[in-house]
Amino acid sequence: MAKVIPDLVAEPRAGTGKGAARQARREGKVPGIVYGDHKDPVSIQFDFNKLLTKLRAGRFMSTLWNLKVDGQQDVRVICRSVQKDVVKDLPIHIDFMRLRSNSKVNLYIPVEFVNHETCPGLKKGGTLVTVRGEVELIVTAGDIPDHLTVDLEGLEVGDTIHINDVKLPKGVKATIDRNFVIANLAAPSALRSSDDGGETEEETEEATE
Numbered sequence: 145m146a147k148v149i150p151d152l153v154a155e156p157r158a159g160t161g162k163g164a165a166r167q168a169r170r171e172g173k174v175p176g177i178v179y180g181d182h183k184d185p186v187s188i189q190f191d192f193n194k195l196l197t198k199l200r201a202g203r204f205m206s207t208l209w210n211l212k213v214d215g216q217q218d219v220r221v222i223c224r225s226v227q228k229d230v231v232k233d234l235p236i237h238i239d240f241m242r243l244r245s246n247s248k249v250n251l252y253i254p255v256e257f258v259n260h261e262t263c264p265g266l267k268k269g270g271t272l273v274t275v276r277g278e279v280e281l282i283v284t285a286g287d288i289p290d291h292l293t294v295d296l297e298g299l300e301v302g303d304t305i306h307i308n309d310v311k312l313p314k315g316v317k318a319t320i321d322r323n324f325v326i327a328n329l330a331a332p333s334a335l336r337s338s339d340d341g342g343e344t345e346e347e348t349e350e351a352t353e
Contacts, residue, residue, distance in 0.1 A: 149220065149288070152198070152209040156216070157187040165237065174235050178211065178221060181242035188213055195235060199226065206252055208285060211240065220285055222249055245286030250319055252278040255310075255326060256291040263296040269332035270301040276326050279307065280319045289313045294326060304328040 157168055157175060164187070165175040173189040188211075198204055205223045212218050221240040229236050243249060255277055260266055279292060292310055299305070305326045307318050318324075 148290070149208055149210045152211050152221075153194075154188040154190050154211060154213050156213055157189040160187050169236065174238060176238040176240065178219070178240045178242060181244060183242065186213075186216070190238070192235075195238070199235060203252055206250060206280070208243070208249055208251060208288060209240075220245075243285040245284070247285040248282055249285050250280055251283055251288060253281050253283070253289055254278050254291045255294055257294045257296055257327070259295055259297040263299050263329075265299050265301040265303060265329040266296065268301055270329045271332070272296070272327060273330050274327045276324070279326070281312070281316050282319055283313075283316050287313075287315070289316060299329055301329050301331050 154176065155173070157164065157173075159167075168175040168189045172192050174192050174195050176188045176190060177185050178188060179185040205226070207222070209221050209223070210218055211221045220243045222243060223238065224241045225237075225239040226235055227237040228234060255274070257272065257274075260272075266272065281289075281292075283289065292312070294305055294310055305328065306323045307320075307326060308323045310326065312318075
């Protein structure tokens with residue numbers, strides 16, 4: 145299933161240069177520009193508060209956006225630069241790059257775990273410990289997966305799930321080359337406590353001797 149590309153609403157901005165940018169800021173806007181794909185740059189601006197909310201939500205620069213501007217055709221973009229005030233640390237200008245449907249882009253894709261009910265390790269009281277709830281992948285802009293699926297069927301306590309255990313969609317690969325951990329099945333808490341207690345007693349006996 146393809147990932148839904150979130151909308152990012154902007155307004156057309158009249159004029160270019162520092163003067164036009166300062167005017168936009170006085171009006172409570174954040175000036176920006178869209179470039180790339182062998183087309184002319186387009187000046188835009190954003191409502192300051194709405195943009196700040198999205199920036200603070202995280203993953204802004206690694207999210208593919210569907211940019212909507214009145215009077216213009218929607219375009220897929222990714223943020224390439226956010227300039228901030230050196231004192232207030234607030235956005236004062238933002239740059240976006242247009243992407244074609246076949247462009248490659250790095251995005252964080254959420255991980256979904258399935259078949260909890262057929263997982264022996266969970267039935268025995270084990271706990272699924274998620275190490276990475278999202279994985280950064282290299283994907284095609286026109287075919288972004290909605291999520292990665294991790295199948296828990298047949299997994300036992302102590303098993304570890306690595307990225308190589310996950311079937312990635314065609315044409316998708318992780319940005320990290322090593323076989324990193326996605327999750328693991330930890331022992332039941334009661335068993336862990338018992339093991340810890342046993343070690344403590346042995347240490348006490350050794351100290352007594």
